[in-house]
Amino acid sequence: MTTNRGWVRTTVGVVIMLVLLFPLYWMINASLQPSGALLKPSPDLFPVHGTFDGYRKALSTQQGHLVSSVIVALGTVVVSLAIAMPAAYALAQLKMRGGPVILFALLIVQMIPGIVMANSLYTVFGNLGLIDNYFGLILADSTATIPFAILLLRAFMISIPRELSEAARVDGAGYWRTFRSIIVPVSRNAMVTAGLFSFLFAWADFLFAITLTTGQTFAPVTVGIYRFLGNQSADWNGIMATATLASIPAAILLVIAQRFVVAGLTSGAVKD
Amino acid sequence: MTLTETRPVGRGEVRVRPRRTGAQRYAALAFLLPALAYVVVFFGYPLVSNLVMSAQNYTVRSFYTGEAPFVGFDNYAAVFRNPVFGTALLNTLLFTVGSIVFQFGIGLALAVFFNGRFLGSATLRSLLLLPWLLPLVVSGAVWRWMFDQDHGIINAALRALNLADGPTPWLTSTSWALPAVILTNIWIGVPFNLVILHGGLRAIPDVLYEAAALDGTNSWQRFRYVTWPLLRPVTGIVLMLGLVYTIKVFDVIMVVTGGGPANATQTLTTLSYGLSFHDFAFGQGAAVGNILIVLATVFGLLYLRSARATLSETAS
Numbered sequence: 001m002t003t004n005r006g007w008v009r010t011t012v013g014v015v016i017m018l019v020l021l022f023p024l025y026w027m028i029n030a031s032l033q034p035s036g037a038l039l040k041p042s043p044d045l046f047p048v049h050g051t052f053d054g055y056r057k058a059l060s061t062q063q064g065h066l067v068s069s070v071i072v073a074l075g076t077v078v079v080s081l082a083i084a085m086p087a088a089y090a091l092a093q094l095k096m097r098g099g100p101v102i103l104f105a106l107l108i109v110q111m112i113p114g115i116v117m118a119n120s121l122y123t124v125f126g127n128l129g130l131i132d133n134y135f136g137l138i139l140a141d142s143t144a145t146i147p148f149a150i151l152l153l154r155a156f157m158i159s160i161p162r163e164l165s166e167a168a169r170v171d172g173a174g175y176w177r178t179f180r181s182i183i184v185p186v187s188r189n190a191m192v193t194a195g196l197f198s199f200l201f202a203w204a205d206f207l208f209a210i211t212l213t214t215g216q217t218f219a220p221v222t223v224g225i226y227r228f229l230g231n232q233s234a235d236w237n238g239i240m241a242t243a244t245l246a247s248i249p250a251a252i253l254l255v256i257a258q259r260f261v262v263a264g265l266t267s268g269a270v271k272d
Numbered sequence: 273m274t275l276t277e278t279r280p281v282g283r284g285e286v287r288v289r290p291r292r293t294g295a296q297r298y299a300a301l302a303f304l305l306p307a308l309a310y311v312v313v314f315f316g317y318p319l320v321s322n323l324v325m326s327a328q329n330y331t332v333r334s335f336y337t338g339e340a341p342f343v344g345f346d347n348y349a350a351v352f353r354n355p356v357f358g359t360a361l362l363n364t365l366l367f368t369v370g371s372i373v374f375q376f377g378i379g380l381a382l383a384v385f386f387n388g389r390f391l392g393s394a395t396l397r398s399l400l401l402l403p404w405l406l407p408l409v410v411s412g413a414v415w416r417w418m419f420d421q422d423h424g425i426i427n428a429a430l431r432a433l434n435l436a437d438g439p440t441p442w443l444t445s446t447s448w449a450l451p452a453v454i455l456t457n458i459w460i461g462v463p464f465n466l467v468i469l470h471g472g473l474r475a476i477p478d479v480l481y482e483a484a485a486l487d488g489t490n491s492w493q494r495f496r497y498v499t500w501p502l503l504r505p506v507t508g509i510v511l512m513l514g515l516v517y518t519i520k521v522f523d524v525i526m527v528v529t530g531g532g533p534a535n536a537t538q539t540l541t542t543l544s545y546g547l548s549f550h551d552f553a554f555g556q557g558a559a560v561g562n563i564l565i566v567l568a569t570v571f572g573l574l575y576l577r578s579a580r581a582t583l584s585e586t587a588s
Contacts, residue, residue: 009390016382017396023459024402026425027414039423042432087307096300102308109315111568113520115544116561119554120318120325126335143314150307175299204407206523211549222409226527229413236417243410250405254398 024247030240031055038236054241062242065224068134069203072220073249075138076202077195080145084194088153089183093165094175103154106147117143118211125212132217140208145198152197156190157183196253203249221246326558340555347559351547356535357560360543363450364567367525367539368518370454371461375514376507378458379465384495386466387473397470404463412527415456419443419528443529446536453528453537457521465510472506473499512575519568540564 030038031054032047091099121140122131130136160183168178184191206222213219215227225246228239326347328340351357386397403411418425419442430436442452476499484494522541525531531538531546538546540560548557 006390009388010392013386013390013392013396017399020400021402023414023418026418030417043423043425043428083306083310086303090300090303094296094300094303096297105311109311111516111572112315113541113561113564113568115520115522115541116322116565117318119544119548119557119561120321123321123325123554139314146307146310200405206409222407225409225413229416229527239413240417243413246410247406250402254402254405
C-alpha cells in the first residue's frame with residue numbers, strides 16, 4: 001500500500017514539475033521554431049520543423065553582450081571574494097569589537113532597493129568616468145554580492161575549529177599567513193558557493209546594467225534581451241534563443257552548486 | 273563595551289575566553305578594512321547622496337556644471353502632486369501583497385507535499401529551483417511571449433479550452449496588465465518559498481507527528497496544530513524576505529510591461545527609474561527612492577516586532 005501511495009506521490013510531483021517548468025519548455029520550444037511558425041493561430045507544441053536560425057541570430061547579434069556578461073560576472077566574483085574572504089575571516093575567527101554591529105549592517109544594506117543605489121551611483125560614476133566602464137559595473141554589482149558573500153563565508157568559517165588557526169599561530173605563522181595557508185584552503189567549498197552565487201547575480205543583473213551603461217561601448221546580455229524585446233516587430237525566435245543562452249549559467253549552477261553547497265557544509269580539515 | 277571576558281555558556285557552565293589582545297584587534301581591523309571601505313563608499317555615500325539629491329534640483333545640467341540648487345522639500349511636493357505617484361503606490365501595494373500571498377501559499381503547499389518521502393522527491397525539488405535561478409529578464413521575456421495577445425500560449429490555451437470568447441489583451445489592457453505581472457512574479461517567487469519552508473518543515477521532529485497521530489488527529493489537524501505553530505519563525509523570515517524583495521522588484525515589470533499601459537503597472541521602483549533616467553529629474557527620482565526605503569523600513573520594523581513577539585511567545 002505504501003509503495004502504491006509512493007508512486008501516486010511521485011506522479012503528482014512530476015505533474016507539478018511539468019506545470020511549473022512549462023514556461024522554460026515554451027522558451028526552448030520557441031527558440032527552435034522558425035519565426036513564421038511562431039505566428040500561427042495555434043502554436044506547435046513541439047519544434048517539429050526545428051531550426052537553429054534563432055541561435056544563429058542570437059549569436060550574431062548578442063555575442064558581444066554575452067562576452068560582456070561573462071567579463072562582468074567573473075570580475076564581480078573576483079572583487080567579491082577578494083573583499084569578502086578577509087572580512088569573513090576577521091568576523092568569524094578573530095576577536096574584535098563591533099562584530100555584531102557590522103553583521104547587522106550587512107543584513108540591513110541588503111535591503112536597500114537597487115534603484116536607490118543606481119540613482120546615486122549614476123551621479124557618482126558620472127563624475128568618476130565609470131559610466132560605460134566594466135570596472136564600474138563590476139563594483140556596482142558587487143554591492144549585492146559582497147554583503148551576501150561575507151555572511152555566507154562567515155557562517156562557514158565560524159565552524160572551522162579555532163585550534164586549527166591557533167596551532168598555526170603557535171608554529172609562528174602571522175595572521176596573514178594563517179589566513180592564506182589555513183583558512184582559504186579549508187574554506188574552498190564555501191568560496192566556490194559564494195563565487196557561484198556572485199557570478200549568477202552579476203550575470204542576471206539588469207538594473208545596474210541599464211542605468212550605468214549607455215550601450216555605446218558595451219552592454220550585458222540582459223540589456224541585450226531588453227533592447228531585443230523593444231523592437232517593434234518582436235522576433236520571438238531570436239529573443240527566446242538568446243534567453244535560452246542566458247539561462248545556461250543558472251542551469252549549470254543548479255547541477256553543480258548543489259554539490260558544493262552540501263560539500264561546503266560538511267567538509268572540514270579537522271574531524272572530531 | 274559591556275562585553276565581559278567571561279560569560280556563561282549553555283547550562284550554567286562558564287568558559288574563560290582567551291584575553292583579547294591588542295594585536296588581534298588590529299589584525300581583525302586590517303582584514304576588515306577593504307570591506308568597511310567598500311561599505312562606506314558604496315552604501316554609506318550613495319544613501320547620503322540620495323538624501324541630499326532629493327533636496328536638490330538635480331538635472332542633467334548638474335552633471336556638467338556641478339551645480340544643483342537646494343530646493344528643500346520641493347521634490348517631495350512635486351512627487352506627491354504627480355498623479356502617477358498615487359497609482360504607483362497603490363500598484364506597489366497590490367503587486368507586493370498579491371505576489372507574496374500566492375508565492376507563500378503555493379510554496380507552503382508544495383513544501384508540505386515534497387516533505388513526504390517518495391521516489392524522486394529531492395530531484396524534483398531541486399529542478400523546481402530553476403525559475404528562481406534564472407535571470408529575471410529571461411523569465412520576464414518568456415512570460416511576455418506567453419502573454420502575447422495574438423500568438424501567446426495562454427490565449428491559445430484559453431481558446432482551446434473554450435474558457436474565453438476572444439483573446440485577452442493581457443499586456444495592453446489597463447485592467448489585465450497588473451494581474452499579468454503579478455502572475456509572472458508569483459511564478460518566479462514560488463521556488464524560494466518552497467525551499468525555505470521545506471527547510472523549516474524538515475526541522476520539525478517526526479515524533480511530534482507520531483504523537484499527534486496516536487492522538488487520532490487527521491492530517492489537517494496535524495498541519496494546524498503541529499506544523500503551522502512550529503513553522504512560525506520560518507514563515508516570518510520567508511514573508512519578511514519576500515516583502516523586502518518584492519517591494520523593490522524592477523526587472524520583471526520593466527521587461528513584461530515597462531510600467532504600462534498608461535502607468536497601469538507603474539510601481540515606486542519603476543517610477544523612480546523613470547523620473548531619474550527618462551525625465552532626468554534625479555532629485556525627484558531620489559525622493560521616490562527615499563519613500564521606498566521608508567516603506568521597506570516600516571515593514572521591516574513591523575516584522576521585527578512580530579518576530580520578537582513570536583520568540584517570547586515560544587520561549588514562555
